[in-house]
Amino acid sequence: MTEPARLFQPDWVSPPGDTIADLLEEKGWSQAEFAQRCGYTTKHVSLLINGKASITEDTALKLERVLGSSARFWLVREAQYRETIARQAELENLEADADWLKQLPLADMINFGWIRKFKSKGQQVAECLQFFGVSSVEGWQKQYAEPLAAFKASTKFDKNGAAVSAWLRQGERLASEIACQPYDKAKFRQALVELRALTNETDPDVFIPKMIDTCARAGVAVVFEPAPKGCPVNGATKWLSTDKALLMLSLRYKTNDHLWFAFFHEAGHILLHGKKMLFLETRGLDDEHEQEADRFASDLLIPPKFAKQLRFLDKTYAAIEAFAKEVGVAPAIIVGRMQKEGYLPWTHLNKFKISYRWINE
Incomplete structure (x- = not known):
């Protein structure tokens, strides 16, 4: 399971000017004296202390000479302050996208450990955007919703696109952790021949690592991940790049005969069909590509x-x-x-x- 990044993001905002004011009080200097020592006007010093004027590289060097703290300290202090201000403004803007969360299988995403739970709607939206690797809901629409809509339009697939996109994204995240050799069609065919004999192994702690390792050497990342509510998908294949494919299984039907047929069915898509195509397996799909993948799996398992x-x-x-x-x-x-x-x-x-x-x- 991919562990979400733990970022310290304080909800308080303290401008660098607070530190300047504390040091002036400690030294017993007025703002006017400080302005004179720095070569600034008292108005500019007032703006610095109130956080309305930024600490530039030149200002940081002057503060280093006058107040004693390093220029790096002042620049980092300024950067942290501006970042905090930007984050707060962003979270306020993201509150407007809170309705998007209703489309997602949020409870399962949290329970499965894909994302963290937040009380703030803005923070929850930000967490989900980070999960999907996009900067906005519009970015999610283009990267995930629109391709799935195109897939649904070309098939009889009518499931919850947002739930499916979340499951696929988790597959992408887990696949990124699997080091694969560049995809080699001949090696993958041979890998499937080797894995066919593995159907006799009943312990998933034994056969799953072997599946992952064998396929990775041929350029295919095999991922097992439960599907969230609204995503009744048994398997999926997606090309992550020209030389790495994702083969994802949800173990929806929970028996070894279904598991192995689903695996070889998805493998058939990788071997037989284009690298720009996305395939999702659920009941009711029966187009030409699905029939070809079914025949491939059937004939490989039982010639x-x-x-x-x-x-x-x-x-x-x-x-x-x-x-x-x-x-x-x-x-x-x-x-x-x-x-x-x-x-x-x-x-x-x-x-x-x-x-x-x-x-x-």
Whole structure:
């Protein structure tokens, strides 16, 4: 999980002039005497003390000679003051964007540890903008909302775009922490062949690190992250650059047969389809690209020569286990495929399936 940056942002504002005034009092100088020592007018000194005139490099050098503190101290003091003033003004402006928060799955984003919770609406908006890596709600619209709207327009996808954008953004953040070799199509194909045998491993603490490491060597960042409310997505693929792809899974259906099919389905998108395309997997999507990815996953997990035998396979635990061993995949994958094809009722032989859940569920 990506830990949000912890920034100290005081809500009090103390101009550098307060420090100047304290030093004048300590030295017993009037503003007029101080002005004379600095070569300034008393009016300019008054503006400095009230924070209405900025401390420039030249002023900082004079303050260093007259008051004794370093020029760097005065410049840093001035910069901190101006930054605080700017932040306060920005937070006031961001209050006007508070309605945007209603679009986001804010409760889950906080519970999942993606962002921090703030009482101030302005601070909460600022926190969410930082999460998305944009400077404004308009920037979020262009970077996330508009591409998702285009995807929705070209498919039957009608889910909450803001919730989906939050999930995808968390995937981007986690993927940035995965060091990947430049994408290599041949290496990725070979990686999938290697990972097919891993379907027999039932412990996610074992197979997930292997998935991540194997795919990273081929230029693909694999990320597992739960989906927030309003984002009923099972998986997604997105190119982060020309040589790094994101393959993201939410474990929505929580069994090993679904997990592995979703993984190889998303891998199919990466291998078969364009680098400028975004793919989101949910029920009801059935366009040409989805059908191609489905065939890719189906044929890789259970090659056609074996798939032809499923119709005639004895519907017993012993027969399924023996056939799965021959094919080289987990028995749950055989059961899941037979159920999908209508060769086996959805209620039968489900003991082969391994269920998973997120720790925070």
